[in-house]
Amino acid sequence: MECYGEFxxxxxxxxxxxxxxNSVLDALCKNGEFDEALKLFESILREHNPPxxxxxxxxxxxxxxxxxxxxxxxxxxxxxxxxMGDYRCNPDTLSFNNLIxxxxxxxxxxxxxxxxxxxxxxxxxxxxxxxxxxxxxxxKENRLDDGAAYFKKMVESGSRPNLAVYNRLVDExxxxxxxxxxxxxxxxMVKKLKMDDESYKFMMKTMSDVGKLDEVLxxxxxxxxxxxxxxxxxxxxxxxxxxRKDGREEELTKLLEEKERQKAEAKAKEVxxxxxxxxxxxxxxxxxxxxxxxxxxxxxxxxxxxxxxxxANTKEVVNKGDDSDEPxxxxxxxxxxxANTxxxxxxxxxxxxxxxxxxxxxxxxxxx
Numbered sequence: 001m002e003c004y005g006e007f008x009x010x011x012x013x014x015x016x017x018x019x020x021x022n023s024v025l026d027a028l029c030k031n032g033e034f035d036e037a038l039k040l041f042e043s044i045l046r047e048h049n050p051p052x053x054x055x056x057x058x059x060x061x062x063x064x065x066x067x068x069x070x071x072x073x074x075x076x077x078x079x080x081x082x083x084m085g086d087y088r089c090n091p092d093t094l095s096f097n098n099l100i101x102x103x104x105x106x107x108x109x110x111x112x113x114x115x116x117x118x119x120x121x122x123x124x125x126x127x128x129x130x131x132x133x134x135x136x137x138x139x140k141e142n143r144l145d146d147g148a149a150y151f152k153k154m155v156e157s158g159s160r161p162n163l164a165v166y167n168r169l170v171d172e173x174x175x176x177x178x179x180x181x182x183x184x185x186x187x188x189m190v191k192k193l194k195m196d197d198e199s200y201k202f203m204m205k206t207m208s209d210v211g212k213l214d215e216v217l218x219x220x221x222x223x224x225x226x227x228x229x230x231x232x233x234x235x236x237x238x239x240x241x242x243x244r245k246d247g248r249e250e251e252l253t254k255l256l257e258e259k260e261r262q263k264a265e266a267k268a269k270e271v272x273x274x275x276x277x278x279x280x281x282x283x284x285x286x287x288x289x290x291x292x293x294x295x296x297x298x299x300x301x302x303x304x305x306x307x308x309x310x311x312a313n314t315k316e317v318v319n320k321g322d323d324s325d326e327p328x329x330x331x332x333x334x335x336x337x338x339a340n341t342x343x344x345x346x347x348x349x350x351x352x353x354x355x356x357x358x359x360x361x362x363x364x365x366x367x368x
Contacts, residue, residue: 018057025060029067037067058089062098069102078111097129104137128159139172163193174206182206197235208242216242217251224259
């Protein structure tokens with residue numbers, strides 16, 4: 001209080017952050033000075049002007065909620081809690097759980113449920129603790145069906161209750177004779193929770209006491225089929241003891257033998273399938289290699305046929321042969337021998353003409 005008095009005298013408030021204010025508020029509330037805390041809280045609310053001035057935050061409201069609850073002023077606690085949105089402060093799951101816990105612990109389940117329903121409107125998701133608070137309080141208030149409904153909502157929301165919470169619920173259901181409901185929760189949770197032998201025994205004993213030994217055997221079968229769960233010798237003896245009451249203890253022995261036989265058959269089939277798969281893979285690999293080899297030979301032959309040096313030379317010779325025909329024609333056309341022959345023929349023609357002229361001249365001389 002001396003520090004708080006100095007704080008007021010020095011008028012340091014304008015220099016303080018929300019965290020500093022929260023520390024002062026918390027100290028006042030826990031030291032019996034709630035009225036002073038309330039005055040300070042109301043004054044800083046007037047100064048709070050976001051985004052320019054931020055002098056209160058979620059922590060400020062949480063401190064005041066606790067302070068009101070400590071004073072037994074629960075309705076005021078709810079009012080200030082619901083008002084924080086007006087100051088741009090958004091409650092989280094922890095804030096909701098804190099108030100719900102305070103209300104449930106003080107016999108105000110109805111008010112706690114009102115606050116719980118506000119969560120959805122503010123986009124806040126309940127967690128496991130939220131549901132357990134409400135479930136346990138409902139059970140205490142003899143509202144077992146409502147408690148079971150909260151448990152179911154918890155599971156449906158994706159939250160996973162622990163084994164102790166499950167045990168509390170089914171125990172209460174069995175106490176009031178709601179055997180079928182208890183068994184339905186067992187069926188719901190047996191795959192989700194790692195149950196211990198005591199949890200199994202409790203439900204098996206419950207089924208046995210109402211003469212549902214077939215259900216006991218089904219539960220035992222479920223444990224045997226679950227590879228992650230051990231069907232301990234202690235639990236086996238417990239089941240036999242319950243079946244023995246009706247002379248059916250041998251049924252568990254037969255069940256265990258049948259399960260062993262089924263496992264052996266399944267193992268043999270698994271081995272056989274693995275061997276068949278290996279053989280199939282080997283055959284496929286061999287066929288693939290042969291196919292690739294054939295493709296390789298075809299490609300090689302095609303490559304040789306396309307780029308063979310012999311064919312290339314043959315083509316070159318043929319081309320050269322075609323080209324040589326033209327020079328031969330040219331040579332034949334302009335051969336010196338042919339030229340001389342032609343010249344000789346011409347000369348012969350001229351000689352004949354000369355001889356004819358000579359004969360004619362001679363005739364003219366002989367005529368007289």
